Amino acid sequence: MDEKYFPEQIENKWQQHWEQTKAFQVTEDDPRPKFYCLEMLPYPSGFLHMGHVRNYAIGDAVAWYKRLQGFNVLHPIGWDSFGQPAEQAAIKRGVNPRDWTEENIAHMRGQMKRLGISYDWSREIAAHRPEYYKWDQWFFLKMFERGLAYKKKSPVNWCPKESTVLSNEQSSGGVCWRCGAEVEKRELEQWFLKITDYAEELVEDIKQIESSWPEKVLKRQRDWVGRSEGAFVDFAVRDSSQKIRVFTTRIDTIYGATAIAISAEHPLVDELLAESPLKNQVLAFAEKVKSDKAARGRIVDEEEQKEGINTGVLAVNPFSGESIPVWVANYVLIEYGTGAVMSVPAHDERDFEFAQKYSLPIRRVIERISHEQESIPHDATSEDQSIAMPHAFTEYGILVNSGDWSGKLSTEGIVEMAKYAEVHGFGKAAVTYRIRDWGVSRQRFWGAPVPIVYCEKCGMVPVPEKDLPVQLPDRAEFTGSGESPLAGVADFVNTTCPNCHAPARRDTDTMDTFVDSSWYFFRYCDPRNEAAAFDPAIARQWTPVDQYIGGDSHAVMHLIYTRFWTKFMRDLGLVSFDEPVKKLLTQGMVTNRVQGTDEWKAMSKSLGNGVDPDEMIAAFGADAARLFVLFAAPVENELRWSESGIEGAVRFLRRVYTMVWRWNERLAKTETTLASDEPNDQSSGARALRRKTHQTIAKVTGDFEDLHLNTIVAALMELFNELSAFAVDPATATAAEVFVVREALAALVLMLAPFSPHAAEEMWQHLGHAGGLLNSGRWPQADAELARSEELEIPIQVNGKLRSRVLALPEVTEEELRAAALKDEKIIAFIEGHEVVKVIVVPQRLVNVVVK
RNA sequence: GCCGGAGUGGCGAAAUUGGUAUACGCACCAGACUCAAAAUCUGGCGUUCGCAAGGACAUGUCGGUUCGAGUCCGACCUCCGGCACCA
Numbered sequence: 001m002d003e004k005y006f007p008e009q010i011e012n013k014w015q016q017h018w019e020q021t022k023a024f025q026v027t028e029d030d031p032r033p034k035f036y037c038l039e040m041l042p043y044p045s046g047f048l049h050m051g052h053v054r055n056y057a058i059g060d061a062v063a064w065y066k067r068l069q070g071f072n073v074l075h076p077i078g079w080d081s082f083g084q085p086a087e088q089a090a091i092k093r094g095v096n097p098r099d100w101t102e103e104n105i106a107h108m109r110g111q112m113k114r115l116g117i118s119y120d121w122s123r124e125i126a127a128h129r130p131e132y133y134k135w136d137q138w139f140f141l142k143m144f145e146r147g148l149a150y151k152k153k154s155p156v157n158w159c160p161k162e163s164t165v166l167s168n169e170q171s172s173g174g175v176c177w178r179c180g181a182e183v184e185k186r187e188l189e190q191w192f193l194k195i196t197d198y199a200e201e202l203v204e205d206i207k208q209i210e211s212s213w214p215e216k217v218l219k220r221q222r223d224w225v226g227r228s229e230g231a232f233v234d235f236a237v238r239d240s241s242q243k244i245r246v247f248t249t250r251i252d253t254i255y256g257a258t259a260i261a262i263s264a265e266h267p268l269v270d271e272l273l274a275e276s277p278l279k280n281q282v283l284a285f286a287e288k289v290k291s292d293k294a295a296r297g298r299i300v301d302e303e304e305q306k307e308g309i310n311t312g313v314l315a316v317n318p319f320s321g322e323s324i325p326v327w328v329a330n331y332v333l334i335e336y337g338t339g340a341v342m343s344v345p346a347h348d349e350r351d352f353e354f355a356q357k358y359s360l361p362i363r364r365v366i367e368r369i370s371h372e373q374e375s376i377p378h379d380a381t382s383e384d385q386s387i388a389m390p391h392a393f394t395e396y397g398i399l400v401n402s403g404d405w406s407g408k409l410s411t412e413g414i415v416e417m418a419k420y421a422e423v424h425g426f427g428k429a430a431v432t433y434r435i436r437d438w439g440v441s442r443q444r445f446w447g448a449p450v451p452i453v454y455c456e457k458c459g460m461v462p463v464p465e466k467d468l469p470v471q472l473p474d475r476a477e478f479t480g481s482g483e484s485p486l487a488g489v490a491d492f493v494n495t496t497c498p499n500c501h502a503p504a505r506r507d508t509d510t511m512d513t514f515v516d517s518s519w520y521f522f523r524y525c526d527p528r529n530e531a532a533a534f535d536p537a538i539a540r541q542w543t544p545v546d547q548y549i550g551g552d553s554h555a556v557m558h559l560i561y562t563r564f565w566t567k568f569m570r571d572l573g574l575v576s577f578d579e580p581v582k583k584l585l586t587q588g589m590v591t592n593r594v595q596g597t598d599e600w601k602a603m604s605k606s607l608g609n610g611v612d613p614d615e616m617i618a619a620f621g622a623d624a625a626r627l628f629v630l631f632a633a634p635v636e637n638e639l640r641w642s643e644s645g646i647e648g649a650v651r652f653l654r655r656v657y658t659m660v661w662r663w664n665e666r667l668a669k670t671e672t673t674l675a676s677d678e679p680n681d682q683s684s685g686a687r688a689l690r691r692k693t694h695q696t697i698a699k700v701t702g703d704f705e706d707l708h709l710n711t712i713v714a715a716l717m718e719l720f721n722e723l724s725a726f727a728v729d730p731a732t733a734t735a736a737e738v739f740v741v742r743e744a745l746a747a748l749v750l751m752l753a754p755f756s757p758h759a760a761e762e763m764w765q766h767l768g769h770a771g772g773l774l775n776s777g778r779w780p781q782a783d784a785e786l787a788r789s790e791e792l793e794i795p796i797q798v799n800g801k802l803r804s805r806v807l808a809l810p811e812v813t814e815e816e817l818r819a820a821a822l823k824d825e826k827i828i829a830f831i832e833g834h835e836v837v838k839v840i841v842v843p844q845r846l847v848n849v850v851v852k
Numbered sequence: 853g854c855c856g857g858a859g860u861g862g863c864g865a866a867a868u869u870g871g872u873a874u875a876c877g878c879a880c881c882a883g884a885c886u887c888a889a890a891a892u893c894u895g896g897c898g899u900u901c902g903c904a905a906g907g908a909c910a911u912g913u914c915g916g917u918u919c920g921a922g923u924c925c926g927a928c929c930u931c932c933g934g935c936a937c938c939a
Contacts, residue, residue: 219856353937555934632864637864642878642879648878654892710866710877800918839919840871
């Protein structure tokens with residue numbers, strides 16, 4: 001054993017050892033209970049950044065902890081290797097995307113190994129390899145069979161800078177999620193996956209994961225699905241057979257409807273106006289609204305003005321029989337509900353604003369429930385109350401001016417009026433969702449081709465399963481024109497119809513890369529299966545994922561798609577549960593100071609505040625880098641990079657190492673059994689050290705369950721400090737002292753393994769243990785009896801302020817404590833001349849003397 | 853605007869059910885070792901009054917509940933994140 005701690009040497013040695021012994025490979029025939037620990041698979045950009053390091057350090061800590069506890073831990077890694085950057089590199093530099101990607105993977109794999117992350121490398125997968133994307137295509141065909149994959153011409157989000165289609169999730173806020181360019185709308189034939197069929201489940205099943213996923217992720221998912229309970233109501237158009245269907249969550253306010261407002265894109269706009277003298281004006285307005293919308297996103301902060309135009313058409317309120325005007329309004333969205341709303345200015349802020357601008361009547365039909373008021377307000381109030389209302393009253397209350405419904409509560413009205421509408425055939429209770437179907441078509445080369453063929457005779461024909469995969473060609477022209485590069489590859493496009501064998505053309509779009517990542521962790525279970533995406537029986541042994549770790553940037557996209565995909569796989573009979581991930585941890589960002597400023601921002605090349613993991617490893621060692629990353633902040637917080645912080649981590653490892661070195665020889669020579677009662681002598685330092693050891697084990701084990709990794713490291717440092725304070729010379733230590741030191745050091749080293757595994761393995765060996773720590777199932781057990789304090793220091797307060805402390809045994813009675821407190825000299829001095837009103841004794845905790 | 857989350861030393865942060873606020877680390881200061889520096893080790897380190905013993909004040913602000921509040925309640929301020937006409 002070297003006297004000095006040389007991380008490079010130790011890390012190389014153990015990495016080689018792990019590699020040679022295939023230390024982290026797991027099998028399904030292992031009798032131990034399983035644990036599936038998963039980190040989000042990276043895009044192979046070529047270089048690991050500190051965010052990756054943090055992600056994998058957290059995951060590896062969990063994996064090691066569970067292994068040491070005796071679990072059979074599946075801890076795999078792979079590559080989300082389809083996607084834009086490879087294609088950009090091809091366009092800009094003419095490189096082959098496949099070569100570029102493989103080189104990046106090779107480099108990043110090396111970096112991961114230098115970090116010593118305990119992956120089962122035999123299960124490594126990469127999305128761009130045909131043996132993987134074959135199954136993307138297979139799933140696509142299964143969806144196609146069931147009508148869950150369909151093609152439609154639709155306005156899509158188009159990124160002009162990258163010449164591609166984006167999903168709704170990827171164009172949130174009107175800008176491209178990747179390059180920030182403003183998104184345009186285009187009409188294109190696109191493939192969609194029917195995630196909307198699962199909208200209800202995606203909300204409902206949140207119940208199953210509520211306590212184990214971060215609230216902020218669940219909130220964003222709920223918002224994204226946007227479930228809304230309400231009702232449809234049909235308003236008949238006067239002098240026409242047409243009806244306008246509106247969606248409302250407040251059918252109780254329907255007697256207050258003073259207009260119908262429809263979206264500029266509403267299909268009835270043309271038809272309704274056929275004979276109207278206002279036709280040209282209204283259509284011109286509708287066009288203007290559409291172009292304004294296309295331009296939106298440019299000005300983010302400026303709320304758009306509400307604008308509208310009266311079409312001159314009248315619609316009939318089916319409840320009151322009243323005729324009200326139909327307007328086209330820019331604030332009504334075609335994408336949501338029915339693209340038409342009933343305008344109730346008195347009880348909706350937007351309608352109120354609109355009504356004020358265009359002087360539409362504002363009619364109050366809900367009154368606040370007043371507790372002083374004995375009787376329910378009746379309809380005697382005046383008709384037009386616009387003057388009396390400074391803004392809309394959006395609360396629930398009691399219905400007024402609502403015909404026979406007056407006097408009912410809003411909540412009753414909402415239910416009963418929807419029923420009434422259904423009975424009379426002009427509406428019904430309904431639930432709407434904001435979520436849209438998932439557009440997966442990309443006009444890109446570097447992705448999984450859509451396995452569909454177009455035949456003149458047979459039309460759209462799915463590629464038969466036996467012909468999968470539809471292989472990407474080796475190369476294509478990257479024109480950057482916007483059309484899929486595959487369209488220019490004749491060998492690819494031209495094929496024969498699987499049905500009639502006539503010449504046919506392939507679909508030239510590729511799939512969104514989020515398809516690849518929606519099911520990849522099932523593939524890890526059975527990664528080399530050539531006959532299926534995975535064997536359900538094998539997947540059942542590992543899934544669901546017990547702990548998933550990644551950034552919260554995937555709170556809606558990846559994490560909602562993968563939930564959807566799982567439910568689909570369940571419906572195929574491949575899995576038997578609803579939710580793929582039991583526990584989710586979203587780690588915080590890694591930031592660094594931007595040079596010359598006081599700002600902390602995510603590390604990036606453009607800001608010049610990046611830190612290269614390889615340099616960190618070279619300078620301080622992987623163990624110290626990992627220890628620092630886990631210690632410096634709670635896992636979900638932002639992590640501020642600090643060079644001196646990482647130096648502190650090296651110092652700690654060095655001290656522990658030196659301590660092991662000092663005791664190494666003596667530990668080897670002395671029996672491990674506890675030969676006498678000596679360390680149990682209450683007052684001895686040895687007893688105190690044992691107590692600290694067992695207290696630390698209890699704390700660390702508890703904190704691991706909640707992933708409070710930073711406080712675990714603090715606790716390990718405390719244990720080490722106690723060990724240092726136990727200043728016994730190894731040469732002259734008694735057998736009992738050697739025993740407690742061994743116990744403390746062994747516990748410390750074992751519990752350090754999830755943070756700094758190489759150093760821990762090395763020290764474990766020097767503590768006299770043959771064979772590795774790994775899979776030893778030796779996570780230390782806390783002995784509650786040994787952890788218990790024999791002597792308590794009880795704070796004594798006078799009127800809630802700390803004035804003194806007394807020592808007491810844990811068994812001390814309340815009476816004894818009270819007496820001890822009142823006998824205390826300092827306390828006597830404080831209460832002298834005052835009347836003791838009462839004495840509060842909290843057993844084992846504190847005494848508070850209350851005086852007047 | 854709406855919905856979340858958070859405000860504790862110079863900094864990152866600790867603190868079971870309300871019960872010794874500031875654990876652990878970083879930075880800083882002093883001392884030891886050294887010709888010297890680095891490294892290492894030892895000690896100190898919320899603010900303030902005091903030679904000291906000790907006291908007063910401190911968890912964003914103001915109030916409340918309580919013997920006792922970082923923790924609970926009410927109002928407000930600030931910061932971060934998400935959504936943004938969702939009927």
